[in-house]
Amino acid sequence: MRWKNELNKSIKKYSNILIILSDPGGCNFLKPAVGYLNHLGKECTIILEGWAKKNINNLEASNESILNFKKFDCVFLTQQVDLKRMSRNLELAKKVGAYYFFSDAWSDIGKIFLKMNELKFFPKQIYVPDQMAKKIQKKSMQRNNLEEYIDFLKVFGNPYFESFQKKIKEIHLNNQEKKVKKQIFFISDPCGRLFGYTWKDSIIQAKIFRDKYYKDYKIIFRPHPKQTRKKVENFINSQNLKNIEVDDENLEFYFYTSQEIWGMTSVICMYAIKFKKNVRVFQPNRNQLGKFASNLYIDEFLL
Numbered sequence: 001m002r003w004k005n006e007l008n009k010s011i012k013k014y015s016n017i018l019i020i021l022s023d024p025g026g027c028n029f030l031k032p033a034v035g036y037l038n039h040l041g042k043e044c045t046i047i048l049e050g051w052a053k054k055n056i057n058n059l060e061a062s063n064e065s066i067l068n069f070k071k072f073d074c075v076f077l078t079q080q081v082d083l084k085r086m087s088r089n090l091e092l093a094k095k096v097g098a099y100y101f102f103s104d105a106w107s108d109i110g111k112i113f114l115k116m117n118e119l120k121f122f123p124k125q126i127y128v129p130d131q132m133a134k135k136i137q138k139k140s141m142q143r144n145n146l147e148e149y150i151d152f153l154k155v156f157g158n159p160y161f162e163s164f165q166k167k168i169k170e171i172h173l174n175n176q177e178k179k180v181k182k183q184i185f186f187i188s189d190p191c192g193r194l195f196g197y198t199w200k201d202s203i204i205q206a207k208i209f210r211d212k213y214y215k216d217y218k219i220i221f222r223p224h225p226k227q228t229r230k231k232v233e234n235f236i237n238s239q240n241l242k243n244i245e246v247d248d249e250n251l252e253f254y255f256y257t258s259q260e261i262w263g264m265t266s267v268i269c270m271y272a273i274k275f276k277k278n279v280r281v282f283q284p285n286r287n288q289l290g291k292f293a294s295n296l297y298i299d300e301f302l303l
Contacts, residue, residue, distance in 0.1 A: 002157030007033060008040075010125065014074035014097055017042055020086060022049040024225040025267060026078025027056055029104035029129070032159035033076075034059065045072070049081060051226055073097045077123065079105060079112055087121045099123035102156065106133050106270045108292040110140040113149065122149060127156035132270070136295045164271060167252040178257070182217045184210065185258035187266040190226040195283070195290030199227070200235055202264050202282040207241055209280070209303060219244045220254045224266070265293050273297055 011017060017037060021027045037044050048061045074097055077086065101116075101123040103109055116122045126149075128134050134153050141150050186206060191199050203221070210217055221244055223232045229248045236244050247254065251268070255261065261272035262280045272279045279301040283290055294302075 001159075001162060002155070003033065003159050003162075004036060004157075006127070006154075006156050007036060010098070010100060011037070011040075011042060011074055015042060016072050017044050017074045017076065018047065018069075018072040019044055019076040020047045020049065020081050021052045021056070021059075021078055022082075023051050023078070023080040024055075025104040026080060026102065027052050028160040029158070030076065030078060030102055031059070032163065055225065075099045077101050079103050079109060083112070083115050083119060083121060087119045098125075101126045103128050103133065103137065104158070104160070104267065106136055106267065106295045106297065107265060108136065108140045108143075108295065110144045110146075110292065113137075113141055113146050114144055117146060117149075122152065124152075125154050126152045127154055129158035129161065130155055132297055136297075139296075161271060161274075164252065168256050168275075171252060171256045179259065180257045181259060182214075183254075183258045184214065184217050184219045184260045184262055185254045186219050186221045187261065187263035187268040188222060188224045188227060188232070189264040189266050190224045191264055191283075191290075191293075195293055196287035197284045197290060199224075199264065201284050203235070203241070203244075204239070205282045205284045205303070206262055206280075207239075207244070209282070217243070217259075219262070220258065221246050222251065222254070223248050265295075265298065269298055269301075273301075 019030065019034060021030060034044055034046065045067065046059055046061045047064050048056055048059070077099060103126065126137070128137055134155055137153055138150055141147060188199050191197060191202065206219065210219060221232060221236070223229055223246065229246055233246050236246065255268065260278040260280060261269060262282065263269040264281065264283055269279055269281060280303060281298050281301045282303055283294060286294070
């Protein structure tokens with residue numbers, strides 16, 4: 001496992017590690033690493049922000065207000081962490097040996113790079129999941145005139161994708177269910193109007209496209225972790241959308257059994273591309289910000 005080798009090299013001389021988790025993607029990306037660090041005998045302190053603070057209950061988190069930041073010699077940051085606030089805290093920790101930034105994303109995170117540059121808070125390494133993500137982030141740095149930091153990018157591997165692959169393989173080997181004809185798995189994102197479209201617009205566009213080209217196909221709609229199942233079901237019912245079912249539990253099962261994977265910007269769409277599944281992407285009337293939230297690989301499947 002590449003990420004274990006990278007972790008071993010990165011934290012070899014450090015013993016007291018601070019890990020800051022915020023959004024679902026970052027949590028999924030780094031949670032397996034927490035267990036491995038504990039296995040190595042490293043002392044790990046975890047701070048949960050935003051979505052993670054409300055939803056993650058299987059990690060022992062610390063109260064940030066009472067932490068002594070001077071004790072840490074290594075810090076792991078994930079995207080959507082409040083960099084400005086954390087940089088103020090970590091200024092106190094003069095002995096911190098290294099900051100590592102972990103990006104699970106295949107989207108353009110140029111704004112985060114610009115914020116790091118503004119705060120003079122660039123990490124020792126920016127870890128990305130794979131070569132696809134590295135190419136996207138390299139272009140992002142070039143676009144934001146941050147070429148000097150391109151060498152900071154390094155492929156880490158993807159603990160969550162490895163776990164996902166393993167579950168898919170188990171479903172296949174156990175022959176739990178044969179692939180279902182005329183079934184589409186739609187992966188949602190909590191896209192707001194800032195992108196030029198919302199998740200509701202994407203559902204409507206997908207429904208129109210399905211009715212025209214995929215008659216009698218059933219759509220299994222999976223809400224994003226930041227969405228509630230009830231909210232999505234209420235919208236589908238209010239629009240009288242037929243042959244669309246909502247499921248927020250059986251991710252790997254429906255990923256494997258469905259003929260096609262549809263979505264907006266989800267990392268699961270990237271996984272589908274890696275698995276060479278048929279992919280459709282719905283980002284109706286997206287603006288420039290919406291384009292940055294996407295990427296050059298997903299855009300190949302844009303309707």
